[in-house]
Amino acid sequence: MTREQMTAFRAQVTQRVNSLAPQVVTEQEGRSKFIGTVTTLSSLVYGPLIVEAFDVTPSRRALGVEMLAAGGGFFAPYLLTRNARVTDGMATLALQGGARGVVDGVFLATALGVDGSSEHARFALAFSVAEMLAGYEVARAFDISAGDAALVADLGNFGLGIGCMTAVTIDEQALNGDGVAGKVAGLAGTVAGYGAGALLANSSHYTAGDADMLSTAGVLGAGWPTAILLAFDDGANITNSEYAAGSGLGAIAGLVAGHALQARRDFTQTQGTWIRLSTIAGGLIGLGIGAMILADTREGYRVSCSRA
Numbered sequence: 001m002t003r004e005q006m007t008a009f010r011a012q013v014t015q016r017v018n019s020l021a022p023q024v025v026t027e028q029e030g031r032s033k034f035i036g037t038v039t040t041l042s043s044l045v046y047g048p049l050i051v052e053a054f055d056v057t058p059s060r061r062a063l064g065v066e067m068l069a070a071g072g073g074f075f076a077p078y079l080l081t082r083n084a085r086v087t088d089g090m091a092t093l094a095l096q097g098g099a100r101g102v103v104d105g106v107f108l109a110t111a112l113g114v115d116g117s118s119e120h121a122r123f124a125l126a127f128s129v130a131e132m133l134a135g136y137e138v139a140r141a142f143d144i145s146a147g148d149a150a151l152v153a154d155l156g157n158f159g160l161g162i163g164c165m166t167a168v169t170i171d172e173q174a175l176n177g178d179g180v181a182g183k184v185a186g187l188a189g190t191v192a193g194y195g196a197g198a199l200l201a202n203s204s205h206y207t208a209g210d211a212d213m214l215s216t217a218g219v220l221g222a223g224w225p226t227a228i229l230l231a232f233d234d235g236a237n238i239t240n241s242e243y244a245a246g247s248g249l250g251a252i253a254g255l256v257a258g259h260a261l262q263a264r265r266d267f268t269q270t271q272g273t274w275i276r277l278s279t280i281a282g283g284l285i286g287l288g289i290g291a292m293i294l295a296d297t298r299e300g301y302r303v304s305c306s307r308a
Contacts (some may be wrong), residue, residue: 028084092139097133161222165245189281
């Protein structure tokens with residue numbers, strides 16, 4: 001074939017593929033993740049929330065509703081995305097919105113003074129579905145990459161935690177019961193976290209591994225002040241407010257350090273996973289050694305007391 005013939009042949013093949021099997025050339029790297037997300041939420045969250053929200057009785061009918069929700073949670077996204085573009089970023093933000101919508105819905109219901117478990121369940125269900133769809137559409141509209149989506153999701157979660165810790169620092173009872181201040185602070189922190197994630201995504205290059213490393217650094221930063229305060233808590237009467245302040249400030253410091261570490265590197269997804277798992281493993285080893293030392297100390301104390 002000549003170059004012109006080859007170009008015409010390629011155009012013909014492309015046209016036939018697009019008309020007969022568009023899913024072959026449609027980007028669907030995140031489809032399985034998205035379907036898995038909706039299926040999991042439907043099985044573990046939406047089914048029980050529907051039962052609670054609409055007071056479904058008796059127990060057999062409630063079980064049937066939960067099974068229908070779980071099955072529909074697979075078939076609905078499977079059929080709706082057969083020929084649709086579903087990227088990893090779209091799936092990630094959908095997962096974030098669906099999971100966080102439950103918390104946001106309950107927090108907002110409490111902040112608005114809504115009473116009753118059924119009402120809270122309705123808020124949680126509505127916000128979870130709405131935020132899942134919103135995350136999906138935002139990622140699609142702005143073509144958000146997997147790394148940027150993970151960054152925004154992680155910082156939104158940290159925003160919630162830091163907001164709640166700030167409220168507890170000011171008032172130790174902020175999160176107890178139906179405390180409104182703590183819930184409002186958590187929602188405000190969530191918005192601030194999403195905003196910070198969007199700003200970082202626009203100004204820096206983040207891979208999915210970078211986001212994993214950043215969140216690991218944030219959690220590690222939050223843990224250090226707590227560990228130090230626990231070490232000196234024997235007789236020091238350290239308050240919950242001081243623990244909350246230390247965790248919040250430590251998380252911020254960890255995020256700043258993680259961002260600086262990421263600036264000249266591109267971590268792969270696998271490397272980010274190894275960093276997270278090795279950090280968890282190191283923490284477990286440290287806790288295990290501490291528990292063994294503490295057990296030996298207490299045993300020695302009991303032996304000396306019995307001899308005395």
